[in-house]
Each structure stands twice: as structure tokens, then as C-alpha cells.
Amino acid sequence: MTLTQTIAQAGIVGCGGAGFPTHVKVATAADTLLVNAAECEPLLGTDRFLLREHAAEICAAAEAVRAHLGASAAVIVLKESYRAEIAALDAVLPQYPQLRRHTLTSFYPAGDEQTLVYEVTGRSVPPGGLPGAVGCIVSNAATLYAVWQALQGRAFTQKYVTINGAVRSPCILKVPIGTPLADCLEAAGGASVRDYTVVSGGPMMGKVLSADAAASACVTKTTSGFLLVPTQTRLVQNAVLSEPQTVRRARAACIQCTFCTQLCPRNLIGHPLAPHAIMRKIGGGNWRARLASDPTLQSAALCCECGICELYACPMQLQPRKVNALIKAELRTQGIRPPAFALEEVRPMREYRRVPTGRVAARAGVEIFSGYVPTRFVSLTPHRVCIALNSHIGVSAQPIVAVGERVALGQCIARPPADKLGAAYHASMDGTVTDVGEHITIER
Ligand code: SF4
Ligand code: SF4
Incomplete structure (x- = not known):
């Protein structure tokens, strides 16, 4: 059986968030495999845990995928502050001459696929394209751990998830896929505040769950963690704004300062995405009717929804990311395919506009939790x-x-x-x- 068949049979999908089927990804030609262990979201620690505890397995899987792709190199990417994880990796890497590590400073969103490709290889993925367009495959560390398990004959049935934020005993959980959120929270000692909201994923790109959604939430193949955050936190308040409120605020309060564009990580690597210009257009009224003929509105398709613009950059506390998400949904509804946008020059100020992870956590309102990444490990067996x-x-x-x-x-x-x-x-x-x-x- 080929590696592609082994991965397909095990049902592995990308654990980094999107859930792209891994057997399709490894069928793409590439000269470089990038193993994403940068875990840029504050408060999450799953990939760090896996790298610390299972560096040998992740390296073995990376070498198997690299050989399968015919790639000349595999690069394991993590942050320079991850000392224990670097030590674990360095103990294993000498066995694999074609594997190396690359460390990044602690900025957000270091783990964004296209930012990662640029940081490691200096190549800019074309706007709207995939890393394969520049000869790269990016796979998350947790995904590679699942590949290693598949190579041992095991299907993808378990997840490692971070439970953090306003819980009594933050932890890394190993759980069967499908485990209810309620069981995960119980394993973390329950909530430490009365009025909280659950976020599935990290504070910047995670999904804020309504009370109903939280009541029925379960661990899926793509769950990286659950955070409990006080409901008054800015990230929750942004998430609960309705579409009319979001658009009305853009129209009434955007001062066109361009800070959102200046700090946008996709704009910084040369993508023609200018959230301030989209905010100006959406404030002009009846944007849905103009969508098919307006390339500026359509450029929202290039947004990776990292949240830098709305949780960090905007001095008026507006929601450019949410506006982009609205436009992307409408593009799908109307069946509009955005044009092939041309790649522009990497912005000369890029190096100085990377945002430190700690400051991102402070602006998102989760600073009090961000200094702590859980190390307590619990293996859970639900009913x-x-x-x-x-x-x-x-x-x-x-x-x-x-x-x-x-x-x-x-x-x-x-x-x-x-x-x-x-x-x-x-x-x-x-x-x-x-x-x-x-x-x-x-x-x-
Ligand atoms: S969320 Fe904002 S900062 Fe992030 S890619 Fe989209 S427009 Fe740029
Ligand atoms: S940062 Fe805020 S106020 Fe400034 S242009 Fe962007 S959305 Fe408008």
C-alpha cells in the first residue's frame, strides 16, 4: 500500500484547523515539506506538547512523507522560545540527514501557512493560491503524528486538545474524536468564572460558540483546543455583533487610517488585500449588488481571517475581518469566482510590522491567561x-x-x-x- 493509500484509509485530515484531507495534500509535487509546529495562537499548547513528547514519531513521519513526495528537504518549524521542544527535536534530527529545524521569533500569525512558507523559504505563495504553487507542502505537527500512527496500522481516532483560559486546571487532553466538550471541561476542573463563553480553537482565529453550540459541542478531527473566556472579553463582544451592526459601524466610524492594511500579514507578503479599502467600499451601501463587479470587495477572498486587523490594529475597534468573512460567504452564495490577483512586492517594512504574540493576547483581552501554556496531561475515556x-x-x-x-x-x-x-x-x-x-x- 502506498503512503497516500495508508493516509486515506486512516482518515487523516489537517489538524491545523481547515481539515484538508491529507492524502490529497501528499499527492501534490513539492520540493520542500514544512512541518508547522509554530502554534502561533496564544493559549494553545497542543503542538508543543506533541513535539516535546513525540519528537521521534513526528520526525519519522516527516521523513516518510518527504521521501514519498520526493522532496529534497523537510523543515520542522517552531519558535525559538520553545526550548524543551528544540532539545527534544535536536536529540532525534541527527538520524535524518534531510530533516532540519527552523526557529521563528514569537510573532502572530507565525503559523499562518503562507506566512510560514515566506519565513522559511523566502517564497511568496501567489494570492489565492496554495503552497504547492511554490513547491511547498505544509503539514501540522499533530497531523504528522497521526501519519505516524497510520504507519503503525492505527486509524485517526484520537485528538490531543488544549483546555485553557478560565478553567481551574488547564490541561492537554488526549481524547477519542467525538468526546463531548462537557467531559473536556470536567477534566479541566470546570469553569473558574461564572460568566464565560467557549471558544473552539485559539483566541484569534477560533470560533466563539453560542450557548446552544457549546452545549452540543464535541471534539472533531480539527479541534485544537477549547478556551473559556469571560463573556465581556473583546473577542467575544466582536463575535456577537450582527451583520447590520458590523456594516453600520464600518460606515460610521472607519477613519481610513490604514493601520489594518499596514499590519495585515497577507498584505505584508505582497498580496493585494487592503482591508481599509474594503471597509470604505462596504460602507457605501448595497454592497451585495456591487460584489460581482467590484474587485476590491472580491479581494476579501484573500483574507486568512487571522484577526490582526480587528483585534490588534484598528484604533476604532471595528471589524474588518468580520466584514471579509461576510463578503467571502456572499461570494460563495452568488457563485462568484474572484479574479486571479497579481502578486505584488513584499512590503519593505514587513520585518518591523510582525506583531508580538504577547501583545496580540493583550489586545484580544486574554492576557491574564496567555502566560500559561498547560503541561498537565490527562487521557480521557468518555462514556x-x-x-x-x-x-x-x-x-x-x-x-x-x-x-x-x-x-x-x-x-x-x-x-x-x-x-x-x-x-x-x-x-x-x-x-x-x-x-x-x-x-x-x-x-x-
Ligand atoms: S483578518 Fe485582517 S489582518 Fe488578517 S488577513 Fe484578513 S484582512 Fe489581513
Ligand atoms: S484600522 Fe480601523 S479605522 Fe483604520 S482603516 Fe482600518 S478599519 Fe478603518
Whole structure:
């Protein structure tokens, strides 16, 4: 079996957030594999933990993927402040002549795929393109750990997640995919404040969950962590603004200072994304009717939604990122494909406009938690798992089990439709199937 088949059979998708099926990614030609262990979001520590505890496995998987790609090098990228992780890596790297490490300063968003490619190789990915366009494949450290497990014959059924913020005992959890959020919070000692909101992911790019969404949330293939943050925190207040409020505020209060554009990491590597110009356009009224003919509005498609513009740069506390997300959704609704934007020069001030991670955490309102990355480790065994069948890019997987059926850990329970982009799903524990739909529920 080829590595591509092994990865496809194990159902591995990118653990860094987007959930792109890994077997499709490793089928792309590339001369450099970049292993992303920079984990730029404040408060998250999953990749750091994996690198510290499983450097040998991650390096073995990186070498296997590098050889499969025919790439001349694999580079493991982490931050220079990760001393224990660098030591763990340096103990293993001499076994692999074509693997090396690259350290970055602590800035946000160091882990953004396209920023990472530029930092390590000096190549700018074309606007709207993928790293493969400049000969690179980027894979997250957790994804490579899953590849190593697949090479040992194990399906992708477990996740390592960070539980941090306003909880009594922050920790790194090892859990079966589908574990309910409530079980994760219990393992972290519960909330330490009364009025909190749950964020799935990091404070900058994570998804702020409504109370209903939090009540039913479970760990998926792409969950990197859950944070509890006080509801008055700025990142929560931004997230709950409605579309009319967001657009009205852009129209009424944007002073066109251009700070959002000056600090935008995609603009800094030469992409023609200027959030201040988009804010001016969206304030002009009836933007949906103008979308098909306005390339400035369409350039919102280049936004990676890192949140620098709205949580760090904007002196008026406006929401350029949210505006871009609205436009991107509308582009999909109207079926508009943005034009091929031309790559511009890397901005000469880029080096001085990288934003320190600590200051990002302060502006997002989570500074009091950001000094602490959990080291406490808990392996959790829930009574019930609820496995979402669409936690990846592509079409949902189709169930191949029925209610009442007994399943065993690692058994395939859903497959992607033939010839469609997708991923297979496996039982993450032994048990009985009690529900089948968009999720499959298994009870022990
Ligand atoms: S969220 Fe803002 S800063 Fe980040 S890429 Fe998008 S426009 Fe640029
Ligand atoms: S930083 Fe804020 S006020 Fe300044 S141009 Fe951007 S959105 Fe407008």
C-alpha cells in the first residue's frame, strides 16, 4: 500500500484547523515539506506538547512523507522560545540527514501557512493560491503524528486538545474524536468564572460558540483546543455583533487610517488585500449588488481571517475581518469566482510590522491567561462519543453502520462518496451505535 493509500484509509485530515484531507495534500509535487509546529495562537499548547513528547514519531513521519513526495528537504518549524521542544527535536534530527529545524521569533500569525512558507523559504505563495504553487507542502505537527500512527496500522481516532483560559486546571487532553466538550471541561476542573463563553480553537482565529453550540459541542478531527473566556472579553463582544451592526459601524466610524492594511500579514507578503479599502467600499451601501463587479470587495477572498486587523490594529475597534468573512460567504452564495490577483512586492517594512504574540493576547483581552501554556496531561475515556462526519474540507462522509450495531475501536464507520473530496471516519472507541445522521453516536 502506498503512503497516500495508508493516509486515506486512516482518515487523516489537517489538524491545523481547515481539515484538508491529507492524502490529497501528499499527492501534490513539492520540493520542500514544512512541518508547522509554530502554534502561533496564544493559549494553545497542543503542538508543543506533541513535539516535546513525540519528537521521534513526528520526525519519522516527516521523513516518510518527504521521501514519498520526493522532496529534497523537510523543515520542522517552531519558535525559538520553545526550548524543551528544540532539545527534544535536536536529540532525534541527527538520524535524518534531510530533516532540519527552523526557529521563528514569537510573532502572530507565525503559523499562518503562507506566512510560514515566506519565513522559511523566502517564497511568496501567489494570492489565492496554495503552497504547492511554490513547491511547498505544509503539514501540522499533530497531523504528522497521526501519519505516524497510520504507519503503525492505527486509524485517526484520537485528538490531543488544549483546555485553557478560565478553567481551574488547564490541561492537554488526549481524547477519542467525538468526546463531548462537557467531559473536556470536567477534566479541566470546570469553569473558574461564572460568566464565560467557549471558544473552539485559539483566541484569534477560533470560533466563539453560542450557548446552544457549546452545549452540543464535541471534539472533531480539527479541534485544537477549547478556551473559556469571560463573556465581556473583546473577542467575544466582536463575535456577537450582527451583520447590520458590523456594516453600520464600518460606515460610521472607519477613519481610513490604514493601520489594518499596514499590519495585515497577507498584505505584508505582497498580496493585494487592503482591508481599509474594503471597509470604505462596504460602507457605501448595497454592497451585495456591487460584489460581482467590484474587485476590491472580491479581494476579501484573500483574507486568512487571522484577526490582526480587528483585534490588534484598528484604533476604532471595528471589524474588518468580520466584514471579509461576510463578503467571502456572499461570494460563495452568488457563485462568484474572484479574479486571479497579481502578486505584488513584499512590503519593505514587513520585518518591523510582525506583531508580538504577547501583545496580540493583550489586545484580544486574554492576557491574564496567555502566560500559561498547560503541561498537565490527562487521557480521557468518555462514556459517549458523537462523531461529526463533516469536519473536513469536501463532502460529508456517508455512514456505513446502523443504529444498534456493535463497533470496535478503529473500525470504519463512514466513507466519502466515490470520486469526491472527503475523508473516512472510524469508531473512536468500542461500543454500540445509538444514532446515525450528520453525526454518529457511539455509547460504551
Ligand atoms: S483578518 Fe485582517 S489582518 Fe488578517 S488577513 Fe484578513 S484582512 Fe489581513
Ligand atoms: S484600522 Fe480601523 S479605522 Fe483604520 S482603516 Fe482600518 S478599519 Fe478603518
